[in-house]
Amino acid sequence: MDFAQPILSAIASKPPVYQDDFGNPDSGWGSGRHIDGWFRSGEYGYQNGEYFIVADPAIAQPPNPDKITCNAINGIPTPNLSDFVLEIEGRFVSGANGIWQIHFRRQGGFDTKNVFNYSLFRKTGGDVSLLRNEKSNMTDLPGQSHAQLPLAHFTDTDFLQIIARGSQFAVLLNGVPLIFTNDPHPDGHDSGKVFMQICNGGDEPMRVQFDNLKIWDLSNIPIP
Numbered sequence: 001m002d003f004a005q006p007i008l009s010a011i012a013s014k015p016p017v018y019q020d021d022f023g024n025p026d027s028g029w030g031s032g033r034h035i036d037g038w039f040r041s042g043e044y045g046y047q048n049g050e051y052f053i054v055a056d057p058a059i060a061q062p063p064n065p066d067k068i069t070c071n072a073i074n075g076i077p078t079p080n081l082s083d084f085v086l087e088i089e090g091r092f093v094s095g096a097n098g099i100w101q102i103h104f105r106r107q108g109g110f111d112t113k114n115v116f117n118y119s120l121f122r123k124t125g126g127d128v129s130l131l132r133n134e135k136s137n138m139t140d141l142p143g144q145s146h147a148q149l150p151l152a153h154f155t156d157t158d159f160l161q162i163i164a165r166g167s168q169f170a171v172l173l174n175g176v177p178l179i180f181t182n183d184p185h186p187d188g189h190d191s192g193k194v195f196m197q198i199c200n201g202g203d204e205p206m207r208v209q210f211d212n213l214k215i216w217d218l219s220n221i222p223i224p
Contacts, residue, residue: 095206
C-alpha cells in the first residue's frame with residue numbers, strides 16, 4: 001500500500017472539494033421511490049442525518065435463475081472527478097443477502113448500453129471487491145483475492161476509503177488496506193461521477209444507510 005499512504009498523508013490537512021453529511025434534504029441526491037423492475041425498485045431519501053436506499057425483495061430475471069433487485073439514487077450532485085480520495089460510511093440495516101456499492105468515474109448515467117464505471121462492492125458476507133463495468137459487463141480488476149473483512153455485527157458501520165490515481169486504485173475498509181490494483185485497459189475512462197447503489201438477493205427488502213461522504217480532488221495536491 002505504498003501507493004496509498006503518501007496520498008492519505010497529503011490530504012490530511014486539506015479540505016475536501018465535496019462533502020455531504022446528508023443532514024440537508026435539499027443537497028441534491030433526491031428522495032422518492034423507484035418502480036423499474038429489478039433494475040431500480042425501492043425507496044430512497046434522507047432520514048435522521050443519513051441517506052438511505054432500500055431495494056425491494058429480489059425478483060427473477062429469466063433465463064438467469066438468480067433473483068436480484070437493485071436500487072440507486074436519482075440525483076448525482078458530485079462533480080466529475082478523475083484522481084481523488086473518497087471517504088464514506090455505510091451500514092446494512094436490513095436484508096441478509098446483498099451488497100452496497102460505490103460507483104465512481106461514472107459515465108453514461110443509467111443508460112446500460114453506454115455506461116462505464118468502476119464499482120466497489122461490500123457484501124453482507126464480508127467480501128470486498130473492485131470491478132470494472134463497461135456496458136453492464138462486470139469484470140474484476142486484476143490482482144485481487146476478494147478480500148474478506150466480516151462484520152462483527154450485521155449493522156456495524158463501515159468506514160470506506162477509495163483512492164483513484166490514473167489507472168491505480170487502493171481500497172481501505174475501517175483502516176485496513178484491502179485492495180491495491182490497476183486497470184490495464186483504462187481506455188480513456190478517466191473521470192466521472194460518484195454515487196451509491198445497493199442490490200438485494202433476498203426475499204425481504206434490504207436497506208443500507210450512508211453518511212459523511214467526503215471527496216478530495218488530487219489534481220492540485222502535491223503528492224510526494
